[in-house]
């Protein structure tokens with residue numbers, strides 16, 4: 001199982017991502033993705049879902065029209081691991 005990142009490693013990883021921040025009161029990271037419309041938001045979610053399923057690592061997310069809010073945490077580990085950073089990076093690339 002992936003191990004929780006140390007605070008230092010988590011900070012360094014966050015600095016290398018786009019717009020991801022720590023969740024208050026929980027060991028997790030979150031980002032809001034904004035698109036031009038629902039179609040683009042859904043396209044992002046479709047592509048991200050395939051990557052997530054391939055990793056067997058799944059986002060907590062909500063979608064309202066053009067906005068997708070994502071929270072990542074490794075439930076088995078009870079916090080943020082390399083798996084979350086890898087999925088966050090993949091999502092950044094898909095949205096770019």
Ligand SMILES: C[C@H](O)[C@H](O)[C@H]1CNC2=NC(N)=NC(=O)C2=N1
Nearest residue numbers: 056057058059073074075076077
């Ligand atoms: C059995 C299965 O591998 C686990 O439940 C996986 C599935 N997806 C998961 N996704 C996330 N985000 N955290 C997990 O701990 C997790 N565990």
